[in-house]
Amino acid sequence: MFTTLGRWCARRPRRTVAAWLLLLTAALAAVGALGKVTSESVSIPGSDSQAARDLGAVFHDSPSGRQPVLLHTAAGAAALTAPDVRAAVERAAQAVARVDHVVAVTTPYDPAGRSALSADGHTGYLAVELDVTARDITAEITRAVTAAAAPAGAAGVEVTPGGALAAAVDKGSTGRSEAVGLVAALVVLTVTFGSLVAAGLPLLFGALGLGIALPAIGLLGHVVDMPSSGATIAAMIGLGVGIDYTLFCLTRFRELRAAGVGVEDAAVRTMAGSGKAVAFAGSAVVAALAGLALGGLPLLYALAIAPGIAVLVAMAAALTLLPAVLALLGRRLTPKAAPAPAAGPRGWGRVAAYVAARPWRCLAGGLALLGVLAAPAAGLTFGQLDAGSDRTGSASRTAYDRMAAAFGPGANGTLQVLDVLRTPAAGPSDGRLTALTAALRATPGVAAVGPVQVSADGRYARWQITPATAPADPATVALVHRLRTDTLPAAAADGGTAHVGGAPAAQADLNDRLARRMPLVVGFVLVVAGLLLLLAFRSPVVAAKAALMNLLSVAAAYGVLTAVFQRGHGARLIGLEGAVAIPGYVPLLLFAVLFGLSMDYEVFLLTAVRTAFLRGGDNRRAVVAGLAGTGRIITSAALIMVSVFLGYVLSDDPVVKMFGVGLAVAVALDATVVRGVLVPASMVLLGRANWWLPGWLDRLLPHVDIEGDGHDGTPEEPPGTAVAGALPAAADAL
Template sequence: MRRVVLFCHRHAGWVIAAWLVVLVGLTLADRALGSDYRDTVNLPASDSSRAQDLLSQVQGGVQAGDSERIVFATSRGSVTDAQIRARIDPMLARVAGLPHVTQVISPYSPQGQPQVAGNGRVAFATVSYSAGANKVTTGQARQLVDVARSAGQSGLTVEVSGQVAMRASPPSLGGAYIGLLAAAVVLLVTFGSLFSMLMPVLTAAVSVGSGVAVVGLLTHVMNVAQVSPQITALMGLGVGVDYALFIVTRYRQGIKAGRTPEDALGAAAVTSGRSVLFAGLTVCVALLGMFTVRLNFLYGIAIGSSVAVLLTMLAALTLLPALLRVIGKRVLSRRERRRLADGRPQAEQEGRPQAGREGRPQAEQDGRAQAEREGRPRAEKEGRAWSRWARAIIGRPVTSTLATVAAIVLLALPLLSMRLGISDAGLDPKGSTTRAAYDLLAEGFGPGYTGPLVITGRMDRTGAREAVQGLAAGLAHHDDVARVPPAVFAPARDGGTVAVLTVYPASSPQDEATADLVRDLRARVIPQATDGTGTRLYVGGTTAVDVDFSQALTDRLPLFIATVVGISFILLTIVFRSLLVPLTAALMNLLAAGAAFGILTAVFEWGWAGSLIGVDRTGPIEPYLPVLLFAGLFGLSMDYEVFLVGRIQEEWHRLRDNRAAVVRGLAATGRTITAAAIIMVLVFASFVMGGNRVVKIAGLGLASAVLLDAVVIRSLLVPAVMALLGRSNWWLPRWLGRALPTLSLEEEPTGADAPVAAEPAPVGR
């Protein structure tokens, strides 16, 4: 690690030029080729997939692709008035000529008469596509919306609902740039140096820009969800600033202690640099753990996020050393440079003056004057403050542990009522065409019209048609069904017949009652209607796909969690050569994740404080978000675990005094961890200000978890638990120690840094 970092430092010009070429080249390639983001859900064994396969067999392909709705409403009169029709008909004729459109059913046609609401003020036209929404480009989607909306004026409102319409307004980066600016302010306050502030910001910006471009290029070789660029930027900016901050902090400590730039950078490389390498790889492993869920929708998100983290890690280990060569000692503030020039270096180990047998700083006992007379550097103010905080915690470890765990469990309680499901268009951002169309449909026809179910089946057996017709008649009286139009029997390409029965639920697509209706149809209603005929009917449609997707993710979530926790445990065991440190880290990370999910449930499902972040309607949590957030949270929490415990381990090997090691480790890293957490929270919180609900949930979830992890768990719970466990923290069976590879996060001690000879401390110290 030292050789790589120092090589980049010595060849700064070439390294910086190489990164600029990578950034510019990838960005230009992405803009030249464009992007093709697709929200593709492939559940081959599900009921909804079989229904879609049958629809694709319908002759002419009318039912094979996506179906959109152009909804229009008038504020006066009726939508059937001549002046309204004179504006709608030409617009629908233009829509019929758009790419991939195979059929447009107007509410003014005999077939479309049911598409006029009972109050006469709302109606919709159905637009059928020959392909799924993922095959429609963003430009073609915008063309549909623009053509439809062009008819809206003088009291007539026209909006579009459906998957194609959603592609017309892909999620944006929201307030990411505001978050990056806020992070810069925190860095400036923390370091007091403009150049120290610029280093993490520039490193993160270059690496994240390259990562987003890579994700855009990946869309041409694999399915990548529309939300992937936002998640990529979210993860990349968060960890990118943090990784650079860890290295810059350790580098500054070396420079302030009087080391040469290369010596200081080499020390930072084998301590913070190795921590960054391990933390970055852990985040990537956690994100790639989403492959265990075996759902192609998550693959693009997993790879895109991992690429962003990998690039930020590489930038911190290569680009950052090169930039540090350019700025030299300007990484310090003017006051710090003057102090260094006057021959008054500061302690490299913040908060680590000479220790007595009980782990109390000797300089604190003798006073500042005595410390300076003895020639010992005085610890910085922040180090002393964190030392006092650490001693207060380990002085009452049981109380600190119980109080912290109780607070976290309290925050996690709403998790017990979390409901996973796909939110409908009613939760789309205000002002979007899909949200407006949803509201118009719900007002004119009822909420179920925004997400109809489609029951399909082959009519090859005797009595099949009669069974479908009987099913339609029975569903007309079902309590959870609003309307059932007559079944359509369409010819299939192979010469057979496919039945298509549309069912409009009484509840909205995201309501639990609608999911219950889908399950009831499959488990009871359809089997009873087709009993004795040998006919198989399948429940499809967008709402049914969402139900199947949610169920598939719920079923596979335990395996995913076990995989991520298990791999992280193994990696931490290798790094810290301990069993209890990884075990407690895993349990604490689970607590932080539970608390974050509890906060999300309270805000997005219960509506608590939702208005503060623009949440005006409540709904379920998207089923893939717990997978994504858990991977991200577990990976990000390892950053602080490695940075904090790695420093505690350094002190333990020097002193063999557990309590002193905990105090000094927290004193040396507390300020940096807090600053890093604030920066990451600001970056994540900036995404909450965006309009997309999924991005809001991801931003708030990550921000909450990081805040809890850094401020509560790493700064309070970890020191308390490590004080309780004492020397047992570092226990590892000899046979396992011999079997594990050796990976140290420590700088090789020399001279004054050599381990202090000390009597073995009893367990508990």
């Protein structure tokens, strides 16, 4: 199949290239016409907060909710209550009400908005309601709202959008991060190949993959709630694997050309061997991401689909577009000459010999290092971020700080209590509702309780609760649980069913759901990874050991995340002001992505070891030969991917920084400590048991030749052996 596909594309290169350019044009045109949509809303089917959110529809709130526009005058200046300032604010409110999509504006001077004015009169906010959902608020809408508030600004009032209005204008581009990663990759590739044409090809494919995948993800946001971090994570993964998959195939193509194989035949054999490995690798990553579906959350579906699309695009480009480009540029990609082989073991050859001679010592040292790095993970807790973690000077952070200073930290994340009454209430003064209001006010951790709202039919009652603590404070989560387990069961009006909603409650439910589902997701990914490795190498021992080694690198990444983000060690070095909470979906998504990426290095190394073992039958020599032949390639390829991931640390988004640091640390450790020390040391100690396979399982398993290209019926040599040392930074195996 891969031979047929590769030959078809190689013989029709211009047609294939034109098809991909047409696809790129269509994707860019579609997103240009329809726009890309992101949403930070969280839907948690079956949760208490989702029940409160759904039942809240009976109150006929606007789709956007009440979005704040902060008004602030400095100390010593006229307060918002001064006659001339008040008149200017009211004119501004009238102008905002005329902006497209705005359906209502409440001022701090309206009876319904009196709680929107601080005690000192220097801070307040307009409550703006729109006819679009918070997900559909764009930067253009925000700019139109703030521009309409110019009369207030002319009177000396600082106007700052908050809520979803601020989030719309604060959405930053990751272009700088991607540029840094591409420049770093270009340096490594140029040194590796000594040719700008060869070095530029993997970068071109990485950029092409993003050019198609990111518009597709943006368009998908019209259908599902796609968080802004989804596209960024997809860009990280897509750029990394796009470069590596192309580089892996290009390495093999250059080796075949150096051996005298014709351009078309070299392109076809590259797809038959390395292309098949790329398909295996891409499928492994997508399969690991698919495990997130067991989390039962739309958020996880979106965060799995986004990088999955990027990986599939990169894989498709490597399997179809690359053979066409190789056929067009084959002669310019051919190396001039192969370097003479070294007289003795060098570099990773020496490391391999050292590890094989001292397996127990190396195994213990590697495990100790990973154990130290993983130790902080024992204290990892799932938390939630709020605008207080955003960059200083951003609209979200400015509005958050002013709201907290004027109305208390809990004003940035209010809760809603919705009671479903068995017997309709006569009105807000109903004694049952009054008693519940008093109970809510008496609950520890509650700073204020707004007046009760009763639905038109009297069957639903709603209160707005202002916590005494910030949304990201664990005490706010404790308040949510206290309301649900203590206050409401004891005091719910008429014995009805009460629910607690609002952003802090939704985040608490999200983390609780993730904590319960994480063992299931982890177990699924472990089983899938083990089965894929068993299928590839026909060894239960190798499959189980590989899964264990992958767990070690993930645990070390978790430990570094906990130390840097949750505890704040070195946080300022990556642009944070201090410790921040780690959302529950970050460790879960990292686990799936890292397991998929770790399969690349594992399969590459084990393929070389198994090839050497089948040819010589000596396990120790096979381990040494496999590590010596692939160590430089694995670590150099990892350097490219680490550079790409670290580029995202420049982002202002703490979640993006978490993924950048976590992925970079895990890949670096996986390529050096795990694949360079732990795997070979354990394989030396296990001896021939590495390749033990029960007879019944041998008959059951299909024979899959991951690296073979069908030439002469023999397996393909691992990349790097035909031209030893020619491409020290070649792609990771898969």
